[in-house]
Amino acid sequence: MTLSRISLPRWLVLSVIVVSLVALVACGASAPEPAPAVPAAGEAPAAASAAPSQPAQPAQPAEPMTRSEPAAAPEPAQPEPQATVSAVVGQGAIGVGAKEATATPAPTAVPAAVAETPAEPAISQLRVSRGPTTRDLADPIAGRGDLPVILPMFEGLVQFDQYTDSVSMLAPEWSANDDFTVWTFKLREGVQFHKDWGEMTAKDVEHTMWQERRNDHFDGRAATWRDLLREVVMPDGPEGHVVELHLNKPEPIMTTYMSTNYTTVIRSKDHWDANGGVMTGFEANDAGIKLMANDPIGTGPYQFAEHAEAQYLRYEQPAVTHWRKTPDFPELRINFVAEPSTQLAQLVTGEVHAAEIPRDLQVGALSRGMVVVLGTTPAIRLVGFFGGNYLPDNPNFDASEPMTIPLVREAMNRAIDRQEINDVFFNGRAELMMQTHSHAKFPGWQPSWLDTFEADYGYDPEKAKAQLAEAGFPEGFEITQLSYPRPGLPEMLDIAELVADYWREIGIEVDFQPVETAVYSSKLRAKEVNNTAWLHTGSFTEPTRAIFVYHYSGARSPRYESPFFTEKYEALEIAATTEERDDLIREMGENCYEVYCSIPLHWVPFEFMINPEIIEEWLTPGVFGVRDFEYVKAVK
Template identity: 30%
Template sequence: MNLLLMRPIFMIVCLMSLVLGAMACSGGDSDGAAPAAPVVPTKQPVAGKMGNITSPATPAQAKVEPAKVAAVAASGPKAERVILALQKPPAFSNDLAAFGSTSAFQLKPMYEYMIDTDPNTRNLIPGLAKSWQVEPSGSALRFFLNKDVPFNGGQGGTMTADDVLWAWEDQTREDSIMSFRNLFRRAKLEVINDYELTLTWDVPDADALDGIANQVGGMEVSSRADAKALGKKGLLDRPIAGTGPYEFVSRTQELNIVYRKADTPHWRVTPDFQEIEIRWISENSTRMAALLAGEVHITNIGFDQEQHAIKAGFEVVSGKVNTMRTYMQMKGVYFKDAKDFTQGFKYPENPLSEHKVRKALNKAIDRDAINTAYFYDMATVMKMTHVAETHGAWNPRWGEQFDDQYGYDPAAARTLLKEAGYDYNNPLETNLFIYEVAQYTGGPDVALTIGAYWADIGVKVKYVEWDSAKRRAVGRKLEMNNMIGLGVLIAPPILALRLNHHTSPPRGGSVENLAVEPIFQKARQSLDLKQQNEYLSAAADIIYDEHLSIPLFWVPVHVMVNPEVVDDWIFPGTVSGTYTHMWNIIGVR
């Protein structure tokens, strides 16, 4: 489908000042299809529980569960079962090694991790491990496990270090596709006693803590005894027993999955609802219809649809931590040889390798207007693409200098282009991808509006529509030259930097930079969080000053709820799979 030709007619008529500016600058004529700027709709009020959104701070120990959950535990909700409607994950399985991080959330209600995630802050906190420490060598982590933690259903007794060893063996097996399988294949897990173990790497990797924790998905702890009793054939009927607040009931493949509260009181949390059902519905309109009909109680729909749901009496509940990045990725500034930087860039003629060009593209964008138009002012303007403002690696000057370095100023943007050698007779040319993103609706509108802003400063924009398969294939070969696309990423800073500006695989996210390489490598090889943050801040300084990225927004992860059934849901919204901590869904009394 040609998205440019399918756009609604009314999208042609607004952002008039921008369009008129583009018309006045003939250098902004676009090559190929040249759609008009999308409409900027009138701002509408957003009701619901949108407060208390923070960004992730330096990981530290914190209270495991919010006081609000404990306060309502004594009295049950009106409904026994809460029903969620979510998009289908890429894969379905009862086997934890059979899918990656974006599919792991389907089994999260029944499993726990050695390290948990605080739902209010995204800080790393004790889970099945009551504490952990970095060993003096700097390349090992030592974990001290809680005692007397039972597996659900009486299947497997109580958890010990041998069950953690089993989880590690199972999820690093040869046919595993768990996201962090290679990281843990490089590790040596040694059981010291029933409640103590170590993980050691020849070369430490900063991804380790997030890989172990209830963050990316992987290292869910299951029962070795139950796995042995169940066998491979038994996995077709149910997953291996875990220690989570809910236990598995049934699954109808690609339709739904049902959990019930564990028969015995959980060792650390008390879920509100007796049962949770997750229905897999991919279409926004179908999920919206199910919500309006009362068939489901929680779902995610498009920003535009939310306004209709709010008018119908439904409410917004947002994740507590705001780290879904929306930004523009500049492609093609890649080193020819990642092992020999003296060979220079693969595409030395790429204009995106010029600092003044990158700064001009940033200063041409009116982020506030886009936020109002497409995110209903629910997003937060991003000051630094990869590090949120309350993270331990944050540098306050990034916020203080943002208006000067990145703020909307088309006149300054035109001057920068002129200084870079581009003018009416020699316009800057670039290619802009137009595609939908899975995380929210309106991705093409955002991209087209940004293209119109660039046209306004004299950029000749060619709009490109490739399907995702072609983008992935060309991207893997590092053959995208002078191309820009909308990026959406939920990841800790250490991973975000690696995916965008470092030459370790997978490459091609955004602009690579020689100065960032050695600093980031030091951050990546540290298991000490304070030291990691110092290196991350130094690398991000360069990214900020050199305008290696085009930051847009932190977009809140949120859902629509039926306020007659659901009072609140305390979840971070930043863990892979997004919809986690389902035991923190609080029902209406």
């Protein structure tokens, strides 16, 4: 099938608008020298020189690609960028340093960080353009979706690094007891809060854990913290450098939850107290709420300078040398721009030096000398779900609905041409997903899926039609398909439209409904998604959280529930060894794979564009958007 009836007209119109806008703006501003050659329309940006071919499957990790260059030949070949899977396996998320805990576990020791000598960049302020934030808040309670604008200012005990591995940050050592119910973190000494708010100590970690449980926190993890955390103990007192987190149940992946991939970043208690902040239970007073929104204080490589509502956030280097990393650029400004065409114009005219340009608009920037940067890991989990799959005793469950039948779900999976989606929307750079919450990098991976996926899920519309007939629907049936925007994937609507067409070709009548994310979310929470399908994106993280969100009946809005998932997830929550957890995660993955509980599509690398006259290198996973600003290497 082709995309001409759904995607190309929109792309053509956008291209005309963008080219006109770029030409208009460029007339009044200088721009970088153009690249030696411009990729032809429809071709992907050329990869970095001598980049090896991308592996067909995710089993063979490779070193991440940093950026791609414009083609040097008039007719460049289709690029084959390096795989975007980190060569370092783990995330350090299971147990203590990915090792099984014992009665007296050894601490995870990490070499002390050494502050680097400041570079001398060609400019002093790095300017970046990206889409609007979710909450337009500089307070970490904005949630994970806004982490890229929070992390320049804040740090956690554990760092979710440039390769999505959990490594030391403000805690150089940690350990757990034998059943993972007590975690001990030794804090790094001498770390200073911004603007003379003193040294980070145990009291600040305790204060942070109260902040993480605030009722006005926008991240669902806050409710989990309220259930999980019993108390924070400070063995050496509030000014000491040791904290113990005492939990209500075992939690072997505590280093993930205490990392910068969540919002568990350390705030200053002295700053909060001195400015009238008060917590009553999990309720923050108005003074505290306004304080964190207007004057956030952290320990990061940049400190807060200015926030223009819905326009930009500006940061500057602290007055003292940072303990971990002095950024090459003394200042940072992140612009919030809704229109991709405006971001493109800002980039090519030099107003900004990096921007999150959609893949179908990148050729315009390439022609002006900009280059594409790929994330170091697959940042985006692109999946689909079948609504109405509640627990059998739920009054909303209706066993007569087609998508509650495994054979129908198999047919709908086989109707989808995953290779075409990858080629058209991602230039062949996405990684085929075997199962919704599983990846070779994570616990519970089943290598046999690599050998069986094509036979079990491969594109075969004729077989899909036969399976619908076998399931009792020879003439097909009617469904609703919701589509809503997702950060980091501007192509979401077009991909969803293509999937709707795949289903129409096997006889399913699809009522395609573009909606706002809030509409979808309210329907999901109210369990009003019977006979409804949709595509969704999540982040590239350890599978436990994805299983909870997508499949556990006790979650706020699970997508596919079953007694099997309920039993196994509850066993996972109390599992005390890494082997047991690995087996349980694999069992749940195999079950989902066998009953077609979801629509696994792709792990998608994050892409953004930079001006190579300003930026030499930028390594970032791109989870939730462009981030890791302190590691940007400046052209000197």
